[in-house]
Amino acid sequence: MTAFEALDHLLGSRFTTTLAARQQNAHNEAHYDEALPDAVAFPETTEEVAQILRTCAEAGVPVTPFGTGTSLEGQHLAVNGGVSLDFSRMNRILSVNDADMNVVVQPGVTRKQLNEELRATGLFFPIDPGADASLGGMAATRASGTTAVRYGTMRENVLALEAVMADGSVIRTGTAAKKSSAGYDLTHLLVGSEGTLGLITELTLKMHGQPEAVAAATCRFETVEDAVDCVILTIQSGIPMARIELVDEMMVRGFNLHAGTGMPEKPHLFLEFHGAPQAVAEQVATFRELAADAGAEGWQEAATTEERTALWSLRHGALPAIGALDPGAGKRTYSTDVCVPISRLAEAVAVAKEEARARGLICTIVGHVGDGNFHCGVRFDPADRAQLDAVLAFSGALAEAALRLGGTVTGEHGIGLGKQKYMDAEHGAALDWMRRVKTAFDPQGILNPGKLIPPES
């Protein structure tokens, strides 16, 4: 019996080699070529995942995990063929533990599905990368987003994992206790490993109390430097910002074109404050003082829940709004991110603007600037190879600048296919020790091959 026959026997109609199913998981939102798996498997239990892995390990068939396909560096693409292991049917919330403020979920549960379920409990899951990604995928790529400045990234919010390893063995890492000093931190080794060390089949996640009071607002600055200076002062002053997002003047123009917002085309900060009522009022007052000193104008508070939702919908609609800056059939937006120590943020943003300008690229900057993390959205025409090359050269210049400024080539999008070329520059000798982990955990190299670890030169 071949491996595929065995999987067909195991999963029945939940194992398929039809072109339609393979194409569905071959797509990506970035600039990577489509990559067709040879088959797609839809397991429903950890034991099925373990059996798939045992079968594939025996036959040397690659296995590429698939959540919602929203990763931005091609992490979910089966570039070496084999099985696309689609977690969409492992989408059950297994327990909500109010008293301990955690939940246990299967990896295919999406963040919006979870928050829907939590609504009545007074708890919420804050991590918000924009897309309605699966929680397994978010853990595997160490996702974060607008609220990480206050609540941390997936790194800080995964308490425990169950994972299936390359040989089909099932392990549990961590516990529901808030801390532990018992042995190696395999949880954090798996978080961010992009499915190359093991496949996450269950997550215990920290929840947070829905804040008693919330305030949201926007304000604008003459220059990005002024806005960034305001951010630095805010973080240093210890205001526990829930969100502090930079939107540059080009992005505002996109919003105006796309959503008719009529905002002054200047750099803006989008802000949110969480806490007890008096604490929030105090945070807002302190922020406004700092912001005024940094030259802020046009303070606009979102007074109602509806206005607040509208504010963040606008921010999360950045991708279509970037499209409005340079419409045209077939054109796409390349999205990249870097993260630097906050003191170097203004420099990094200046590099991005200059490198885009020098290449004649249309580039917006939006960012989780409280963490020193920002995104560049650059328009390109995939049919124009020279333009794509210019975009990739831009991305390379930005990555190099991030390293020169003491930062990292990616704050949240991950390595996947696109950023392997910077792994040596970022990690130096440490890359050899990452390779040792990979070899120890997946000696055959069947787990998401072609991702994260660059080929040896």
Added chain:
Amino acid sequence: MTAFEALDHLLGSRFTTTLAARQQNAHNEAHYDEALPDAVAFPETTEEVAQILRTCAEAGVPVTPFGTGTSLEGQHLAVNGGVSLDFSRMNRILSVNDADMNVVVQPGVTRKQLNEELRATGLFFPIDPGADASLGGMAATRASGTTAVRYGTMRENVLALEAVMADGSVIRTGTAAKKSSAGYDLTHLLVGSEGTLGLITELTLKMHGQPEAVAAATCRFETVEDAVDCVILTIQSGIPMARIELVDEMMVRGFNLHAGTGMPEKPHLFLEFHGAPQAVAEQVATFRELAADAGAEGWQEAATTEERTALWSLRHGALPAIGALDPGAGKRTYSTDVCVPISRLAEAVAVAKEEARARGLICTIVGHVGDGNFHCGVRFDPADRAQLDAVLAFSGALAEAALRLGGTVTGEHGIGLGKQKYMDAEHGAALDWMRRVKTAFDPQGILNPGKLIPPES
């Protein structure tokens, strides 16, 4: 040339085989037998550490890192002989980066030394395990303490590391950026690895702003269960406690005997609130309401900085105060810790009390209860083997209970020598994957042999 001749040549008087020096690093605060290294090395630079490792790797000589010798599970004891690598001369603060709220330090810097240096900056390093431990040792054991409920443990506060690996290669993990999705998280793999995977030679640590306002107080409850209920309510309500420490009635008796405090011998909570002035006032008011509902009495606020210092000095003086409960030449205190999901905390504390009572042991309970973590301090006479056996059986029963309640056998003391026997029960199949990491990183087994990973049965 033998390895020791080579090290003597390299380090001169900073390499010694004298009995006095060896004995100094053979001591421990717990119940473990003294363990003499064959030699002690005092490197001053990373390059010297690398040369020591290269020399020892070639000769197969064990290397055991030594910070201040305050670990509680024998992590620093050279149980297989070889070289005790003493970091006390690598104690320089390399940079204080106010704008980025981080510092770069050598591993021998102690937490008090760091906070002394930071005093003028408005920043502080919150992690406070009680002892004035070295920061390298604190990272290696994933230390935490009274403020972890607010500021996290070493896991959350180490941004980047430099480490020397078993073959003498020097790696850097992480960057000064606040987050990254670039590759495997070797930083968190090294944090908590107790010197068995690599030796930390430099740390980049997160700093926090000194709070604008601080309030501290104590209150008491009729029963430990009432106190714990109050803690659970407090955490669930989202009050961002800076410290919330349980002190049981036996511990209070110890304080009264040792320090003449004259406190009612009931379970107490010791509390601290940090924030902006109105936020702190609001936190205190909200806490007092919750506490009153849970039956709190005797609210005592520490009004001045001096009173606050006295309050925490009392708490940190637990060890000598336990001694006052059962004085006698040669008697010692065995200290163990477990951590459970907070909803199971009252049960875990009840098990501890019952298991101690059943064995006729004098046992105090103090704990970082906001995290579900607590310590038992048990008196014993090392000359009385039966009593030590009873203490160890008590510790085993407590560890088993922690696992049964969904927790971990150690929240902050670590595995070292004493808790290896629970690694299989806590980690199951995951322990094999920890062994894979160890074998991949230290194939000869020269890094802190005999610690953390139990021998294969």
